[in-house]
Amino acid sequence: MWACDAGLTSTIVESYAGAGPLFVNTLQTFLAAHCALVGDDRWGADAVDSVLGNPNYDFIVVGAGSAGAVVANRLSENPEWRVLLIEAGGNPTLATEAPQVFYANLKTKENWGYRTAPQSGSCLAYDDGCSWPRGKVLGGSSSINAMFYVRGNKEDYNEWAAAGNTGWSYDEVLLLFKKSEKFYKPTPESDVYHGTDGYLYVEHTDNVLETEQIVLNATAELGIKVLNDICGETQMGITRSLTTTQDGERLSTARAFLNPIKDRSNLDIVKNAYVTKLVFKDGTNEVTGVIISKDGKEIQANARKEVVLSAGSINTPQLLMLSGIGPKKHLEELNIKVRADLPVGQNLQDHLFVTMFFKAKSELNVGNIETVLQGVGDFVFQRTGILADLSPQRVITFINTTDPNASTPDIQFHHVMFEPNNTEIVDFFDLHGNTEEVQRKFKEINKDHRVIMPYIVLLRPKSKGQLLLKSTDPNVFPDLYSNYFQEQEDVDTILRGMRYMTKLADTETFKKHGLSLTWLDLDDCKAYRDKLSDQFLECIARHLTFSLYHPVGTAKMGPDGDATSVVDPELRVRGVKNLRVVDSSIMPVIPRGNTNAPSIMIGEKGAELVTKTWTDKAAFEANRERFNILKQRRSG
Numbered sequence: 001m002w003a004c005d006a007g008l009t010s011t012i013v014e015s016y017a018g019a020g021p022l023f024v025n026t027l028q029t030f031l032a033a034h035c036a037l038v039g040d041d042r043w044g045a046d047a048v049d050s051v052l053g054n055p056n057y058d059f060i061v062v063g064a065g066s067a068g069a070v071v072a073n074r075l076s077e078n079p080e081w082r083v084l085l086i087e088a089g090g091n092p093t094l095a096t097e098a099p100q101v102f103y104a105n106l107k108t109k110e111n112w113g114y115r116t117a118p119q120s121g122s123c124l125a126y127d128d129g130c131s132w133p134r135g136k137v138l139g140g141s142s143s144i145n146a147m148f149y150v151r152g153n154k155e156d157y158n159e160w161a162a163a164g165n166t167g168w169s170y171d172e173v174l175l176l177f178k179k180s181e182k183f184y185k186p187t188p189e190s191d192v193y194h195g196t197d198g199y200l201y202v203e204h205t206d207n208v209l210e211t212e213q214i215v216l217n218a219t220a221e222l223g224i225k226v227l228n229d230i231c232g233e234t235q236m237g238i239t240r241s242l243t244t245t246q247d248g249e250r251l252s253t254a255r256a257f258l259n260p261i262k263d264r265s266n267l268d269i270v271k272n273a274y275v276t277k278l279v280f281k282d283g284t285n286e287v288t289g290v291i292i293s294k295d296g297k298e299i300q301a302n303a304r305k306e307v308v309l310s311a312g313s314i315n316t317p318q319l320l321m322l323s324g325i326g327p328k329k330h331l332e333e334l335n336i337k338v339r340a341d342l343p344v345g346q347n348l349q350d351h352l353f354v355t356m357f358f359k360a361k362s363e364l365n366v367g368n369i370e371t372v373l374q375g376v377g378d379f380v381f382q383r384t385g386i387l388a389d390l391s392p393q394r395v396i397t398f399i400n401t402t403d404p405n406a407s408t409p410d411i412q413f414h415h416v417m418f419e420p421n422n423t424e425i426v427d428f429f430d431l432h433g434n435t436e437e438v439q440r441k442f443k444e445i446n447k448d449h450r451v452i453m454p455y456i457v458l459l460r461p462k463s464k465g466q467l468l469l470k471s472t473d474p475n476v477f478p479d480l481y482s483n484y485f486q487e488q489e490d491v492d493t494i495l496r497g498m499r500y501m502t503k504l505a506d507t508e509t510f511k512k513h514g515l516s517l518t519w520l521d522l523d524d525c526k527a528y529r530d531k532l533s534d535q536f537l538e539c540i541a542r543h544l545t546f547s548l549y550h551p552v553g554t555a556k557m558g559p560d561g562d563a564t565s566v567v568d569p570e571l572r573v574r575g576v577k578n579l580r581v582v583d584s585s586i587m588p589v590i591p592r593g594n595t596n597a598p599s600i601m602i603g604e605k606g607a608e609l610v611t612k613t614w615t616d617k618a619a620f621e622a623n624r625e626r627f628n629i630l631k632q633r634r635s636g
């Protein structure tokens with residue numbers, strides 16, 4: 001059912017390390033025994049022998065993440081095309097499958113483990129820059145993400161189209177969102193926005209947990225609309241989010257798009273295989289294949305038609321630059337031969353968030369062995385219980401802090417709920433690499449108190465970051481400059497969001513449940529005594545900055561003549577033949593919402609564009625042949 005390698009149980013066991021060695025040992029034995037019983041049959045076998053036997057493919061897709069898994073599935077629908085999908089990570093593990101413990105994957109090999117370069121204006125409460133997790137596993141980041149199914153705002157896509165990106169307007173991409181989707185409860189009304197025939201199950205579980213209801217009621221008291229469907233007519237309001245889950249398990253793109261076709265004979269999937277370079281036809285900019293590093297060996301695979309890069313918004317630009325496609329000056333500094341001078345790695349955008357805290361005294365004690373064992377047992381044997389869905393973390397809100405009637409938001413709220421002493425089970429701040437001071441002070445807040453921790457998310461950052469190579473060695477991580485809060489406007493917007501959040505403390509609902517606003521009392525912010533002053537809020541924002549894990553835009557799409565673009569609206573890399581980028585790197589502007597569904601949509605769009613090119617080409621060739629035969633007959 002899931003990967004039964006030696007590391008199988010590590011994530012889930014690590015996530016309970018706080019519960020003591022006896023418990024951890026018991027859990028390990030229990031999971032290993034279960035694994036031996038159920039086997040590892042969900043995922044197709046590694047196809048490396050097939051590649052070694054015949055390395056010639058029609059298409060090579062690099063990266064089996066949110067977009068790449070979709071591309072590989074759609075291209076291999078044509079039985080005449082031989083497709084190779086290459087993934088740096090391995091099979092999903094038990095912990096990637098269990099919705100509730102998604103954060104536990106942050107400290108495992110299923111996370112690339114990137115961190116931003118330390119900067120003076122943000123991420124100050126860390127030892128080593130903000131945490132930028134990315135999935136290194138079949139399904140990519142969709143295998144370790146929080147499973148919220150959100151598409152963003154209609155205007156996001158209309159703005160992409162208005163900038164000259166023909167084919168990317170909301171009405172056009174809506175068809176692609178629907179194409180992927182298998183909506184859990186279709187109705188005539190939902191049919192406008194949701195698909196029912198796709199691979200990706202999208203659901204809305206019926207149970208509403210008490211803490212979720214508290215946040216819903218309190219926010220409604222502030223005049224915010226409660227919505228059923230954030231992907232429907234309007235995005236503005238509060239809702240329990242749709243999630244990419246089914247029957248108590250995560251629906252990564254590996255589960256949704258690869259598992260059902262694992263026996264397709266024209267698709268080879270190679271795992272734990274890292275593409276280090278593109279291969280070009282001698283003396284040209286025509287891509288003919290890739291170099292793969294696997295088990296210490298180098299393998300060359302060849303693409304008759306195209307190579308599609310779907311390695312995500314950090315690895316795709318890294319691979320482009322290593323292959324000579326990037327900013328000329330930067331590549332020359334590293335002695336890389338420049339093939340195409342393009343602004344790869346620029347236009348980096350991300351959603352940052354800042355945390356706040358509401359706490360209420362509680363007698364509950366969830367950090368005990370019985371509760372945890374019960375949860376693991378329920379999940380392993382029945383896919384039920386506390387690990388089997390995302391509750392109570394599903395509530396999300398979109399507001400506009402300057403105009404309550406606007407149809408586009410500038411701030412999003414997520415709400416993470418911690419039962420008393422939760423750090424004994426999963427320690428959020430330890431997992432994100434925050435300083436010892438932050439970890440200790442949060443434990444004090446959480447001690448014998450239930451905590452609601454809102455994320456205040458900046459949806460439309462004005463500040464842009466950049467990604468630069470640190471080395472020509474593909475195994476060395478690039479430098480990631482987030483540049484969060486470089487523009488004052490971003491600070492101002494976050495402060496408005498934080499102030500809005502403080503209003504929850506005054507609602508009848510929060511008062512009734514004894515929930516009061518509290519602050520993580522950081523030494524660096526102690527000078528500002530007034531906790532509602534701009535100076536104090538800004539100090540908190542610059543220290544307790546987090547990434548919402550949505551870096552995008554590093555291989556920007558734009559029309560001809562757009563000097564900031566790396567790919568054209570058909571996702572072809574400029575100045576290079578037979579190479580496309582199909583993943584979150586191509587987003588010209590970050591959508592106002594979470595980025596998994598948009599990345600899957602890009603996968604669908606990219607696959608359609610590639611398919612059209614090569615079916616049109618085949619039709620053209622066939623016509624030309626027919627024409628030539630007719631011509632010969634006539635002249636003969």
Ligand SMILES: Cc1cc2nc3c(=O)[nH]c(=O)nc-3n(C[C@H](O)[C@H](O)[C@H](O)COP(=O)(O)OP(=O)(O)OC[C@H]3O[C@@H](n4cnc5c(N)ncnc54)[C@H](O)[C@@H]3O)c2cc1C
Binds near residue numbers: 135138139141312594
């Ligand atoms: C912790 C976390 C929580 C998140 N929560 C949500 C959420 O709840 N909702 C939401 O909408 N979004 C969420 N996101 C964001 C969303 O998952 C990503 O934006 C999206 O998955 C990006 O898709 P992608 O195809 O661009 O890249 P990825 O899905 O990251 O895929 C890239 C793939 O390429 C592989 N790869 C990279 N380099 C190479 C190479 N050289 N050779 C071979 N393979 C390679 C990687 O291992 C990976 O599998 C979250 C992300 C994270 C990390």
